[in-house]
Amino acid sequence: MRACVVHKAGDLRVEEWDPGLPGPGQVVVAAALGGICGSDLHYYHRGSVGDFQVREPLVLGHEVVGRISALGPGVAGPAVGAPVAIHPATPCGACPECVRGERNVCGQARYLGSAARMPHVQGGFAQRLVVPADQVRALPPGLDLRRAVLAEPLAVALHAVRRAGEVAGRRVLVTGAGPIGSLVVAALRHAGAAEVIVSDLLDAPLAVARQVGATATVLADQPDSVAGQAWPDDFDVAVEASGSGAGLGTCLQRVRRGGTVVLLGLLPPGETGFMGNLVVTREITMRGAFRFDREFDDALSLLASGLDVGPVISHTFPLSRAVEAFDLAGDRTRASKVLLDLEAK
Template identity: 75%
Template sequence: MRACVAHGAKDLRVEDRDPGAPAPGQIAVAISYGGVCGSDLHYYHRGAVGDFRIQEPMVLGHEVVGRVSALGTGTDGPAVGTPVAVHPATPCDNCRECAEGRRNICANARYLGSAARMPHVQGGFAQGIVVPADQVRALPEGLTERRAVLAEPLSVALHAVRRAGDVAGKRVLVTGAGPIGLLVVAVLRHLGAAEIIVSDLLDEPLALATRVGATATVRADRPEERERAQDADLAIEASGAPAGLRTCVELVRRGGTVVLLGLLPPGEIGFPGNLVVTREIQLRGSFRFDADFDDAIALLADGIDVEPVVTHTFPLARSTEAFELAGDRSRASKVLLDLVADAETDADVDAD
């Protein structure tokens, strides 16, 4: 099986990998599509995500869908050939957080395509992978694999919006119009937010934000536009930039709520803490997801409008080109790898 393997910063190779056979309790999946995530881009550009540095060759990717190719002996699961999405997390199910139903913040969880542990957890950008059976979800009838590949990032967005509380009828600010920010907008629209104001530094992602449901957009580098987002009931920080967090705290109304979704740079950052104190602003973190994954699949099957988020699709053989483009937010949003297409194809890239 061919796989997209990171060896370090700017060192991405398409190599042969043996996925192995599924043991009891495991399922083998032939991967069809994978979505390039921000963490994948960090591994590609920096060789690390935060403090987690690549120490051995690692298959990237955790946003993956495909079809069941084999079941381990005695394993219950979808039949061979069934289209499935793969939940990328393996929590320990033994810690306090898991017992409290907060498996997404399990300190011992393993995640596809993560260098947080040694040996690293190999990811899903491979033509075949083997995962625990309880991480495999059969797709509802009518939900295509190409659309279902957004289940993982949509789960992240859905979890963040749920951390914000009831959004129906609310005025909401979203800072950052990358793929996750755009999916946050789509969820907010689906759940009945009255106003959705999106802030970003580039016009191109702001145009996509309008297509998925933003009622207004703000160029973050134009102070005169800030009043459009003033006194938001809720703010969701999806950029991972300290300036985005500052904007959320400054523009949310007194007594409002700010959800921190984007991962900020390592180390300490400047923070307007006095505003949080004097205005009694609630700060809430949002990290990954758990059962939200099943709800995200249902939303995709029900037709939530997320089509504009996916802008390009590349065959596996052109992984480096895909990663380079995915890092250019003026030209691309969510970039997919097609792992079914001829590994050596020279066909033109699909730009949606």
């Protein structure tokens, strides 16, 4: 079987890969589609994500859908051939966070395509992969694989919106219109947000944000107006999805007194300065949002019900052209969510 493997910064290869045989409680998934995420791009370009360094060959990918290929001992289903999505996290289930129901921040969790541990947790950009059976989800009726591949990033967005608290009828700012930011827009509109204004440095991602529900957009380097009107200074909630200090600054400056800022985008490694006095004097609530847990199932249900997030997907490449796909995915002037077709010859 072939897989997309990173060896070090700038060294991405499509090569033979042996996924092994399923053990007790495991299944084999014949992967069909995988979405390239920002963390995959970091591993490719930098050889790391934050403090997690690639120290051995790592199969990338954690946004993966496919079909059950084989069942390990003791596994009753889903049946062979069933289309499934894969929840990429395996929390420990025993730590205080897991016991409290905060499994997404489990310190011992394993995550597909992650270099956080040694040996690394191999990811899903492979034609076959072996995973615990409780990580696979049979797709709801009517949900095809191409839409289902957005379940993982949509779950990230849903978790961020939940961290924001009540958003129905509220005015929300989203900084960053990449795939995650645009999915946050869709999640906010589904949750009843009255206005969702999105900022970004580029026109192309802002166009995607408008297609999935943004009520207005603004170029971040031209921040004095929104569609010709003055910026509102009373956002109830701001979601920082750009992963930049400038985006965080915009959120803190634009949210109302007593408002809430959700930090979703991962900031650069090390310390990032921010306007702490604004947090104090305006009593702004700041909340982090990391990955997701049961929102993955909610995402599948929303996609099955017809939530329109299709415009987030911009390109699809066969596995054999993975390097080309990664290079394009890093070009935000041309691409949004780029998929790998893991079945294509």
